[in-house]
Every structure is written in structure tokens, then in C-alpha cells.
Amino acid sequence: MLRKLLKIVLILALLLFLVQIGLHLYRTWQDKLEVPLTPPVSTFSMGKMASQVSLLGINTNEISYNDASLPFVDLFRSANPFQENVLRLKAESVTYDANGWPNNLNGGEAGTRFLGELPADALPAGEYTVLYDGEGEIRYGNDAKLITHSPGRDTITLEAGVNARLDASLVIADSNPEDYVRNIRILPPGGICQHNPLKRVMDASACAGDAGMYLSFADHYAEIVFNPDYLDFMKDFQAIRFMPMSGITRNPEAHWQDRPSMAEATWGGTYGARGAPLEIMVELANRLQKDAWFNLPHAADDDYVREYATYVRDHLNPELKIYLEYSNEIWNTNFNHGEYTQKKGIEMALGLNAADVGYEYYTIRAREIFTMWEQVFGGRERFVRVLGGWDTRPDFAEKVLSYNDTYQAVDALAIAPYFGGNIKGYREAETVEDIFHLTTAPDSYRSLPEVLEKVQRHAQLAQQFGVTLLGYEGGQGLVDWATRKPDQHPNPLFFAANRDPRMGKLYTEFLEGWQQAGGQLMMLFSAPRICQWYGCWGLKEHIRQPREQAPKYAAVLAFIATHPPHPVPAPPKPAHNPLAIAPRNPNDPLIVWRPAVDPERVFFIENPITLDLLLEGTVWDKRNLFGKWQGRWDDDFLFLTVRVYDSKRVFDSAHPADDDSVGFLIDTDNSRDAKLDGKHDFHLIFACDREQVVLGKDSAPLSAGALRSIRFDMREFYDGYVLEAWIPWQALGMNPAIKDRVSVNVEVNDDDDGGTRDGKIAWMAQDKQALTDPRQWGVVLFSGR
Template sequence: MAALLLLLGLSTVKPAAAFYNSHSALGTNTNEIMDDDSSAPFIDLMKMALPFREARQLNKGNIEYDRNGWPKTISQGGQAGTRFVSKLPVGTIPSGQYIVLYEGEGKLDYRNDASLVAGALGRDIINLDPGKDNELNATLFILATNPANPIRNIRILPPGGICANNPFQRVAGAGQCKGNYLSFEQHSSKIIFNPDYLTYMRDFRVIRFMNMSGITRNPVYAWEDRASIDQQTWGGAEGIRGAPMEVMVELANRLHADPWFSMPHAASNDFIRRFAEYVQANLEPSLKVYVEYSNEVWNGVFTQHAFAKQQGVQMGLDPDPNQAAYKFYSKRSVDVFGIWEQVFRGNKRVVRVMSGLVGSTAMSKTILSYNGAYRFTDAYAVAPYVYGDANALRKARSVSDIFQVMTDPKYPHSLPNEIKLIAKQAEVAKSFGVDLIAYEGGQHLVDMTTKSDTQHPNNLFYAANRHPQMAAIYQQLLTGWKQAGGKLFVHFSSPRIYRKYGSFGTKEYITQPDAQAPKHRALLEFTRVNRCWWNGCSGDTLVRQAKPAVTLEAMKTQSEPLDATAPQYEPIHGEPPPFPMGNIPPEDAAPPSVETTLVTMRTMPNEQYVAGGGALIRQVRNPADVWAGASAYQLRNVLNGKIDGTADLAAMWQASWDQQNLYLRIGVEDDRPGVSDSTVPWEDDAVELYLDADGSMSQQYDQRNDFHFIVNLKAGNIVLGKNSPKIDRVPLRHTVTRSGNGYVLDVTLPWAGLGISPRAGQRMGLDIHVDDDDDGGDRDGKLAWKAKQDDAWQNPALFGGVILGE
């Protein structure tokens, strides 16, 4: 019900002021939801409070909680407490009287800068006064609750409200509106957002919800464990806090801003699919959505890095644990992208984002090149931060010393060197056909070794961030970013208090005057002077770069070093070449009829994986060309023997389907094709097709629809492996087209013969193996698409997964 009320909110209210961001080249990061978040995004202060469960220092006695975190029983003499605002500078939120609404029976108490003015069942009036320290701290306690009707659904709301046609401005009462007044008290579930927060956020084209969604160190896996509208609070510690997706989508809609969602690192495919389904159904159709797998998976301080490292090592992606982590991140990102694309029925609105360390082009190349991930990626994101050098900053004795370190070229992360790093990353991004964007960026004056907010050099950091020269640094950083080839720049971050953990907020609190916020002024000035400069920035249409053509060798990233050269265009006769199946020079190509057969296999691999990591098999759109739009998948696993690189043997497969047939095409490049001298076909050059038509994927052939087809290239026929059931109801059809050192095998498998009635979304097991014999006798080696051991002939569980698409 709460989610339904949310969707009946103010999404349709679109005053002109909401579109200030239409031509903005900048985005903003949100903050973590906490009681000391001075961006104060929500009008209900309880939504930013410390969870009762976590407030151990405020609790007494035995307390039991319901599933939403509300205390349902408190032992005699006990109390359950929460801190709902902490360390907020005066003026962050209005001082004065607030309304506390609640359901249930019991006794509430207010302390610190909060005091009770008047009380009635279900409704208290409290006063919030920051006092002499000009800092607001307030706590709420439940001293008693009726177990049969416990206190719950507490809301702490400011006085006044908004005019329905202008959610960006607080008003004191109905007299300031023309018949469309909405009070905070009566319409909190519709208004949701602090008008001052909306006013700040409306200047930015993209909102990155990484912090607001609580992604960092969040172990959530199951959909049922996601953040809920009805939770006591959306705040708390890492791994617990996070706003519901409904709230984030609603904010994007009201601001007409493209949302950027970071998916939890351990989330199941079901979680990701349902998240995408909600966004697809509820996000304004004119908005794009940026999708990223987790946050800074490369960063060793985060548990998501440890998770990726563990997964990568277990999968055997690389002998080096860190590189294994990068490759797992790349692989899982592509999986996530595929799920979103399936839900959105394509990727016209989905911006697929990978990210890495700005100072490491080697990392960028590994992430983008692994299994050809760049082909499924639209943008590569880095975080250009300027600070100079940590040790030099500790030696600073004045604000001018701070700026000297930040701008001196001898320090690795000085302004000029950071711009050089950006330029290098821009070159890498361009070579892979992806945009370079910034997921974070700005100044990075922070010393994590300090123990208090006032310990040196923290006070100098705060003063530098308040100094006009910081605006000049931001202007130069953003100008350098644009000149180097960067596109969208998502700064870090929304207003937040300056502390030992950093001075990252562009303002120190949400209502701070612009005159006191040089970084914020710099962002606004840059936006004003530098309106969208790249194609597709200001419109509703997603514009992508053309992907580079590459060779099979460039795609074999598992054996490449970390600093492997990015794929480049290699023009032939002035045109980007097709995929070089067989490395056939143009003058040696087959006759036109054969060339037409081969051309699809000559396009570069377009491996599209969808829900659950299954390869997508598209439905035939044009009966005259069953391969139009079909994805192509490369065989990379050497099962036994020895394959001396792609010059020795390389292969790809494609598939499509209609209501009558499953179509398979396998293209093979062999330096010595046609060797055939053995009594069994798999000891010569041969192709083996494995199919589990009902997707049961058991460890034994079921004698119904688990098949092992062996294509005998010498005899020109197809035989069945000994564990397969016989097919005599409908004959199979196949052709082999040869050209130079390459050949293409086309197989048509009638569904009637497989005992299957096909449907979109159907899962099957499938694998393709190619046997290679170069010198007679037994085969020399074998390539496979999915199997890692040569037992697929007796174990269908080793097949890969495929899904029939629309």
C-alpha cells in the first residue's frame, strides 16, 4: 500500500524549473542515508534516523522488533532509542515546531535539542532548537509500548508544506498557494522529498544513487531482502542502510534526471531482473538509465572486491587474484547488462557502465577486453580526484601550501597530472568504442590516518575547500576533462559536513548560500558555459560509438597480460574489415554464393548473455535470412590435447529459431583442414553438437531429448553419440561450405524430431566442440564453447545454457 501511495505522488508535476538540467553535462552523487546527512533529502526525519536495532547505546532492557524494525515489545523499565538528526549545521533544516505522527499505544520521549511541546494520542508537537553550539542533535525514545498495539510508523515532519505545482519551495500555509496547498503533515507520503534538496538536485542531468541505495559492503542477495518503503528507517550502518528503489525512481522522475543504479555485488539474477522490471515499468519513458555492477570492485578496501576476487579465483579466470577479480567484475557486469537489456527489450535506454581506477589504463584494458566485454559496454567510468600527494599535504602549514601541492606537477595526483591521466583513459576508451565518463570526481583532501576532525591537516583541508581558489581548480579540472575527451562528469558529492572523513560535499549543508560554496559555484558556472557537447547528451535518444573490429587473437583475453593493447580499427581498402574467419584476404575470398553464406560468421563476435548467464538465441524475423541479428559466440576452452592459438584452430557458433526448426551455424578456421584418417570421426577434424532440449541439465543422458551429434566431415554425415536417443521421426539437414582454410557448418534441427514445442523464454542446454587433427593419427586438440572437461558425451550437466529469445 505504501508503494502504491508513493506512485500516486507528484510525478506528474513538471514545472519549468524541473528541467534546468536538460543541457547539463554534469551529474551528482547522492549521499549515504544517515542521521548526519546534511543534504537532508526527505521531509520525514525518521527515514534518516539510526535504526532502533543499531542504537545499542540508547537502548535498555529486552527489546523485540518486528520485520520493519519497530520495537514490538520492551521489557519493564527498558527503552528503545534512536538518533534522528546528528551534527547538522544550523539552517540545514528549519528550526521550530515539528509534528510527530505515529500509530499504536505507548510513551514517547524526546531529548537533546528536541523537546515536547504538546501531546495527544498518535500526534505530538516537538520543538527543534540547535542551541548555542549552532548544531542540531536530537533523539527519540520509546519508553513503553503496548505489545497488542505497539508504537510504529513514526513520522517526524516539519511545519508548512508546498504548493502542488512547485515542489521546490516550502510555504508556511495555504495562503501562499492558489488552492493547491499540500501540507507536510497530511501529504508526507506524496511529497517525500525535502524541497531544498530538490532545488539543489535539479541542476544535474544524472543522479548516481550508489550511496543512497546503500551499495557499498551490502551483502544483499535475495529480492525479499531489498529495502522497503515500510522500514522504520532507510538509514544506518554500511550493509544495512539504503533507500527503496521506488523512492529513487520517483526522485529521478520528479527531477527529469537520468538515474544511475549500482547493482549489489552479491545480488541474484532474480533480484537484478525484478529491479530492472520495476524501473522499466515506472521510470519516465523519456529518461535513460545508467546501470553499473556494484561500486569500485577494484578497490581492496571494500568487501565487494574480496567477493569478486573469491569468485574470479574459484572460476579460474586468472592465476593472479587481483586480475581474477577484474575479470570477474567484467564478466558479471556483462551478465547484469544482459538482464537489463532483456527486461527493456533492447538497450536503447540502458547505458551500460563499467568502471576502473583512473591511474591504471592496464586495468581498463583488462576489464574492457575480457571476453570482448567492451562490445556490451557503452561507457567506461573513472574518478578524477585532485589532491597531489598525501605525504606532502601532511607537511602543509597554510592553505596556500595545500593549493601548491594540489597544482605542482611533481606530485602524482596534482591537477596537471590528473588531466594527463584523463587523456590516457580517453584514448583507451576511444580505442574500445566506449565513452569516457566520471562516476565520481573533484578534490580529494582527506587524511584517513587522522583520529579527530580537528587533527592536522584537517582544518587546512576545510579552509581550502571554502577558499575561492578551490573554484578555480574545479573549473580547470572540468575544462581539462572536456578537452581530453571526457563526457558526462558526475561530481562527488551532494552537500555533506566537512569532517576527518573528507570534505567532499560541494556544499556543507543543503541550504548553504552559494556565495559560501565555491565548489558549487564552479559546477554551476561550468554547466552554464559548457552546455552538452556530445551527441545524445541532451536528447532522449541514446547514441553509441561504433565498436572496433578485432581479430580472434585479440579476443582471447584469458592469456593476455594486464596491459594488453586495446583493439584497434584495421581498415582494409578504406573500410573496417569483417570478422576475419579463416584470415582470408579479399582477393582470395570464395565465389559470391559462398561468400554470402560466410558473411555472418565473418562479423565480430556479438556474445549476448541474458537472464542467468544464458546465451541468447533470437527468433527468426526474416525467413529469407535466418541469421539476421543472430549473436555469435566464440569457442575458447581447450578441453584436451594442444591448440597453438587461433592460428591453429578457431571457431564460432550462431543459432536462431522459429516454430519449426532450431538453426545452428558453426564457423571454423583451421590451418590444416580436412585431415581424416581415423576410424572414428572425433579423432579427425570434426564438429560435435550437444543439446539438452528441455534444459534439465542432469548428469546423465535422459534418453528423451539429450543429444550428442557428431558431424563427420569426411563422410559428410551426422552420427549420434552412443548415449543419445535415436531420431528417426524427422530427418536432420546440414550443409558444409568450405573456403580457403575455413568452413561453415549449417544444421537444421526440426523441433518435432527433438520432441519439443518451442516458446520464447525456454531454457535449453547446448555446447559446441570442434576436434582438430593436423598430422594424421589421433586428434591433436579440442575446442569447446562451455565445457571445461571432455565428459560432455556422458554428462549433460557440462553443457552451456541458452535461452530462446523473442
């Protein structure tokens, strides 16, 4: 019996020994990877870090070499992909592996930037370790200088030049295709103490004399992952919005296999390329014990949505709250999300108005996503269903909450209240005092009082619809998008205002106003960023900037300390749509025509009217079939301006309506009959290849002299053309006066391949017969100012 027991013990000991060898070999293999293929697991304690309970959250930044928040301990995580060739090297023949590493230079070079335009103090001084696998040579540039080299390991310094900014690059100058240079990691000096991952230390002596508690960045980067300065900044906020870090903006990815992966060479880059893996975002929320706000890509298919939900369900701390939002700012025409939702709405035949069907598709897809997450989670207790709003447009919130009673399927309406938008006034400003005056004057566009008024309106809407009001972004918004350099006026004044103690006071007033209006969680924008021509958005200008030098950040921390949240239960859902809108009176004016008092600006499009109702064709594209228009008037003329976006101009048909052309329809007596009456209803067609206007079918007749009196100019642009027309009232038999009304419509005909036209859009329509039915046209009021 004893022999059998000894034999069993020996077998078990042998098996345990083999398991330990296997684990050792696995870890050795895994250490050779750039980062672990599985999410990093914390091997150190977060200590006694207090978890903030606050009304305030924070937005992350896009991953880029000039991201001053520096979220990762490995600086190369934020480098641009080699394929983008930001250094403009001879790289035409370079090939890359599946993760973006150059696997054959083919006589060229491959390089990238990993730091750019950062303040000198954003990173600690000292020697940085560069680790890499493979055989080859790495050359360093800008402020990165090589100190020592050995196979697979370099030592460099990073010291800002005379411009006091850190810029750093590297070039793979030589690489063995059989064992190419890859898995580059750039690691700062020092490390952390295992019991305090929020504090950077330079050596083991700082860890209470216990050398075993010291984790150097160079040896433990794979488990440390995050810059301790970054963790220390993020710890003070209740929630983290990952929209920028995940690379949502202009991101075309639709399939789960296309998402950012842990093994990619870098996570930085331009639109569509950058983005952190979901594993990293979940790990950050878990380590800091912060609620997580996730945005799903606009084109994500159902499999993507379900896989995303499954990972979050299985890996995010179940005690943390989840905020779930479909895409980001689909109303914002600067992003392709808006065009995508509009196209999908048109494909689904939701209507003719591209903007409205885009909003409708947004609500449809958001509800589908919410339903899929509920199925994956087995309920919706863990997440908040967020519908994005438009801070200056309460009517947008009304539309999306009302459409098919969407308010019944969401928990929160989120807006982004930014104060400071009086661009004309800012351009005329001469001092920082002027900037603050415009930012606080009640009658100034997007001033703080005006923004808080819009917050109050949205809070009332949220209450009526039984949802919570959140802020997905918010703060100051001093930026002039027409500039391209930081020293261009008014940018220096904007930067000075952001650095002024008065800005901290405005943040306090803003946040108090938000809370008093009933707003709940506000996700401030954003983590530390440099001030550039595109704005000074960060609460700090770099991650290591002292609190006393960052008035916005200081004000936010003071607010958190003095304003504990008062969670308000979501109001009950109304049984019926609380804002069911009565049909519009068809005789009410939709727009006004203002007098043309400035001869030099009669054709200047100001607050243009959109042309995007698809009457003919099946494919709609803002670059090929889109327009804007405007009318001005005086005693003698109607001044008509139409800006058309068209990728190709065609004019080869006998009738101009089959070519690229603009049609203008006017019912001069505002009778609004069911069809053109042949007396007072005119249809004027302006064609690109004609010198004289052409009358459309069933138009009231015009004499040869009247036709010749209508002058117009069609100027071609790289992306379309502009119509400017002088239409004499005498030709139309009109003598307009202030407060008169007419019915009007505008059409754009599009031909892409010769023959008959391929598409048609218009201003006003309920159905495809709109241009022959004046009842559907828009009513215009003649204004005296």
C-alpha cells in the same frame, strides 16, 4: 422501458457509491501506514521547471542521520534502525517486528538518532510535528524538545545548542505490546505550493492566495516525499547516481526479498542496513525528469537482477536515460566487493592471481547483468552499459575491456578522477597556500595536472576500444584517512581550502580539462555533506547553504550555464582487440630492490608487493591467507619483510612447510631453469616456532654456519604475523651490484587445524608447480636508489 432504464441507473449509482466507499476505506487504511506501499504519485505540478542539459550529474549521499542533504521531508526516514541501538540504551530484551519497529520493550527502551552533527541552518526553525501509531510514550533528546503531546501526535522544536550543530534523538520509553508505537514520522513546519514543489513555504498565504493549492508537510508528507530544498539542489544536474542512496557499499544483499522496502521503519543505518527502496529512487528521477544511474549489488542473484530491471522498465519515465553499473569500485580493497569478486573468480578456476581473477569475474558478471536487462527490456536502447575503471590505473581499464573482448559488450568506461592526494606533503603543510600549491604542482601526487593527464590517457583508451568515457565520481579529494577528528591536522587546512574561492577556480579548471579531453557525463561527488575527518566531499556543506558561501557549488553552476554539452557519438567498435599485448620478456625485471640507506627503515614496507596467488587449497580469504612483501639490500644483507594476514597461527608438524610459515626462493645466477638446480637456487623456510631457517626440498645446500648466519624475527599481530629476515649475501655465495638480476619467489604456507597444511599462496605463478619452476619466478633488478 422507462422503468427498466431507471432501475439500471439506480443500480449503477449504487455501485458507484459502493466503489467510492471502498476507495475511502482503502485510503484511510493506507494513510495509517508510515508511507504508501505503492510508489508515491505526484498530485502537484512541477510547474515550468527547466530541465538542465549538462555534462554534469550528481551523486546522492548515503542515508544517515548526519546526511546534510536531508533528502526526505520526513526526517525519520534517515534515522538509524532501532536495532543498532546507537544511544546505548538498555535494549537487550527488546524485540522487533518485520519492519524494525520495537513491538515489545520487555522492560527496556528502544531509541535512535534522527539528526546528527548538522549545521544549525540546515533545517528551518519552528515547530515540528511528530506523528505515530500505537499507544505509548516517546521521549526526545539532545536538541529536540517536547512542546505539546496528544495521543499519536507530538509537537517538538529543534534548536541547535552552543555548538551550533543539530543533534536529535528519540526514545520509546513505554509501548503497549498489543498496540505498540510505530510508524513514527517527523515533519517540518510549513509545506509547499502545489504548483511549485521546489520551494518551501511556511503557510497557505504564500500560495498566491489560493488556500486549496497549499500542501502542508504534516498532512501531505506521503505524497510530497522529498524535501523541496533537496529537489531544488538536484534540479540543476543532468543525471542522478543512486549508488550511495541505495546502500551499495559493503551491502551483502543477494535476494530480491532482502532489498530495502517502503514499509521499513527507517532507511538509514550502517553498512548493509541502509538504503532507499528502488521505488523512491525511480520516483525522484521521474519527478525531476533526470537520467538515472543505478548500481546493482555485488552479490545480487539473477532473480534480483531481473526484478530490478522489470521495475525500472515499468516505472521509470521511458524518455529518461538509464546508466547501468555492476557494483562499485570492485578494485577497491577497502570494500568487500573486491574480495567477493576475487573469491568468485577463484571458485570458477579462472586462474591463480586473486586480483586478476577478481577483475575477470567482474567483467563476466557485468556482461551477464547487461544481457538480462536487455532481455527484460527487449533491447538495450534505453540503457547505457557501464564498466567501472580505476582513475590512476589505465592498465586496469585495458584488462577489463580486453578480457574476452568485453569492450564489445559495453557502451562506456567510467572513472572517478579525484584531485588532491599528496598525503605526506599535506601532513607537512602549514598554510592553506601550501595545500593549494601541492594540489596544483605538476610533480605532486594526484595533483590536478596529473589527474587530467590520467583522464587524457583514459580518453584515448575509450576511443581505441569504441566506448564513451564517463565519470562515475569526481572532484577534490582532500582527506587524510589516518585522522579521526575534524580538528586533527591537516583537516582544518582541508576544510579551509574547500571553502576558499580558489577551490571554485580549480573546479572550473578540472571540468574544462575533463571536457577538453573528451569526457562526457561527469557525476560529481557529491550532494551536500558536512566537512568531517573523512572528507569535505559535498558541493555544499548543507542543503540550505547559500550559493555565495559554497565556492565549489557556485563554480559548478557557472560551468553548467556557460558550457553546454557537445555530445560526441561513441566511436565505432574495433573488430579486434586494439591493445593485444605481446607476451612479456621473461628476463625483464618485474620489481627492483632498492638500497637500505636508512638503518631504521630497512624493514619498512613501502609500496608492498602482494601475495595472493592461490597454489593450494580451495578457500581463499584475505583475513586468513593473504600477504605483502618487500626486499631491501646493501653490500652485506638482503633485508626481507613479509606481512602475513592469518586468523590462526598453527605450528605442530615435523616439517615447517606443513605449518604457518614463509618460504623465500632465490635463483642467484638468474639462470631460470625448469627446475631447482641444486647449486644456485635456494629455498629458505622461516617458521613461527623455529629459531633457525630450514632448507626446502631440492634447495641448494648451505653449511651449518651459513644457516646460523641467517637471522630472522617473527612477530605476532592480532591479525597475523610479520617476518623480518637478515639474509647475508655471503651465505648465498653472492656479491651483488647495481643492475644485477636475480629470480625470486615468496610463498606463505597456512595450517588452520594441525596436520598437513591447508593452503599456500605465492607472489608469481602461472600454474601450481611455480615453486619448483624458476622460469615462473619474478625477475628482480638491484637498484642504486
